[in-house]
Amino acid sequence: MQRVPDWHRKAYNIASMRRIAQDRLPRPVFDFADGAAEDEWTLRRNESAFERWALLPRPLQGPATRDLSVTLFGKTLSMPLMIGPTGLAGLFWPDGELCSARAAAAAGTAYCLSHGSVCTIEQLAALNTHPRWMQVFVYRDRGLTREFTDRAAASGYDALVLTVDNQLLGNRERDVRNGFGIPPRFTLAQLLAMGTRLPWLWRMRTALPRLTMGSYQREGSREELTALAGRMAGLLDPGLNWDDVRELRERWHGPLLLKGVLHPQEARQAAALGVDGLIVSNHGGRQLDGALSSIEALPAVIEAARTLRPDMTVMIDGGIRRGADLVKALALGANAGLIGRPQLWGLAVAGEPGVRRVLELLRAEIDRTMGLLGVSKVSELGPDLLARLEH
Numbered sequence: 608m609q610r611v612p613d614w615h616r617k618a619y620n621i622a623s624m625r626r627i628a629q630d631r632l633p634r635p636v637f638d639f640a641d642g643a644a645e646d647e648w649t650l651r652r653n654e655s656a657f658e659r660w661a662l663l664p665r666p667l668q669g670p671a672t673r674d675l676s677v678t679l680f681g682k683t684l685s686m687p688l689m690i691g692p693t694g695l696a697g698l699f700w701p702d703g704e705l706c707s708a709r710a711a712a713a714a715g716t717a718y719c720l721s722h723g724s725v726c727t728i729e730q731l732a733a734l735n736t737h738p739r740w741m742q743v744f745v746y747r748d749r750g751l752t753r754e755f756t757d758r759a760a761a762s763g764y765d766a767l768v769l770t771v772d773n774q775l776l777g778n779r780e781r782d783v784r785n786g787f788g789i790p791p792r793f794t795l796a797q798l799l800a801m802g803t804r805l806p807w808l809w810r811m812r813t814a815l816p817r818l819t820m821g822s823y824q825r826e827g828s829r830e831e832l833t834a835l836a837g838r839m840a841g842l843l844d845p846g847l848n849w850d851d852v853r854e855l856r857e858r859w860h861g862p863l864l865l866k867g868v869l870h871p872q873e874a875r876q877a878a879a880l881g882v883d884g885l886i887v888s889n890h891g892g893r894q895l896d897g898a899l900s901s902i903e904a905l906p907a908v909i910e911a912a913r914t915l916r917p918d919m920t921v922m923i924d925g926g927i928r929r930g931a932d933l934v935k936a937l938a939l940g941a942n943a944g945l946i947g948r949p950q951l952w953g954l955a956v957a958g959e960p961g962v963r964r965v966l967e968l969l970r971a972e973i974d975r976t977m978g979l980l981g982v983s984k985v986s987e988l989g990p991d992l993l994a995r996l997e998h
């Protein structure tokens with residue numbers, strides 16, 4: 608049994624968890640998660656755009672207790688926040704995906720597995736945590752998309768997320784600068800400079816050589832991650848279109864979400880095709896630099912989708928670092944939010960307890976924000992609690 612460090616207890620907010628992770632991870636690994644495309648404008652904007660809305664507290668409404676729960680597709684979550692799909696979570700901690708899924712379940716919320724997880728679709732399912740969602744892509748070989756979808760159905764996943772904004776790979780310049788490869792290799796100078804990173808290296812000593820995207824492996828022939836990652840651009844089909852969504856809609860009988868929707872026109876079309884949910888997202892700024900921030904895109908997407916389908920579930924990710932960020936999104940009409948990087952920072956710091964800590968910190972902030980706003984239930988959050996700032 609590996610001793611789990613308790614550095615995560617020192618994290619008093621998400622920014623401090625990020626700093627602790629930065630001290631613990633080799634630079635190329637930290638940057639792989641922390642970085643984004645090109646000038647990282649969209650990454651910064653995702654975070655800073657929440658400042659365009661201010662909160663309007665109503666202290667005289669003081670609710671004694673708050674109920675943070677929400678229901679998504681018939682399943683109740685203890686709070687309006689879940690863990691979004693991040694590839695190679697197992698690079699940050701051995702069995703990273705399993706740790707995050709357990710932490711989500713312990714917090715009473717949902718976990719979405721990435722197509723690029725180190726564990727397989729089936730290994731995650733064997734934990735029997737719920738709700739568990741599965742994220743897929745559309746490949747040139749549509750058979751592969753169908754295979755992942757069918758495996759998710761056979762393994763009892765509760766929802767399917769089709770990510771639409773990653774069909775051409777973004778240009779992540781920190782990875783270029785660091786010469787980041789998968790699995791990462793370090794020069795002697797980098798190894799000598801590692802200092803506080805040595806525990807990570809030690810912890811990962813057996814996981815690193817075996818690191819791969821589990822669900823892509825075939826019985827009896829194991830493909831090296833370097834080769835698979837190199838092939839990824841060729842596997843994905845930039846020709847993705849609405850016929851693919853239509854086909855997936857017919858194949859997958861549970862809730863289907865599109866992730867990476869920013870344009871109201873796409874929201875409208877998704878609603879017309881019977882998609883159940885949208886995740887307003889720009890992939891954490893990792894794809895199209897210059898894309899609109901998620902929170903700024905949210906109101907128009909909600910309006911477009913719900914004009915056609917008033918019950919459309921609209922979620923958001925990108926830049927949620929405070930409970931108040933999420934509360935603003937909920938007040939604008941989102942049903943719930945997802946986190947990407949904060950989960951990886953928690954994982955890097957302490958594995959499952961680190962992710963639990965991230966969720967606890969955000970839960971406490973959401974609760975406090977709702978209390979100070981004079982709101983006892985998520986459904987009471989509305990635009991009347993926000994002031995839009997022009998500058």
Ligand SMILES: Cc1cc2nc3c(=O)[nH]c(=O)nc-3n(C[C@H](O)[C@H](O)[C@H](O)COP(=O)(O)O)c2cc1C
Nearest residue numbers: 640691692693694721770890891925926946947948
């Ligand atoms: C290291 C990393 C890997 C990611 N891998 C995936 C992925 O495999 N599939 C996917 O749909 N999104 C992926 N994302 C995007 C996240 O799901 C999410 O959209 C984004 O991280 C949200 O922004 P945040 O990190 O500011 O919370 C990844 C993000 C990061 C940081």
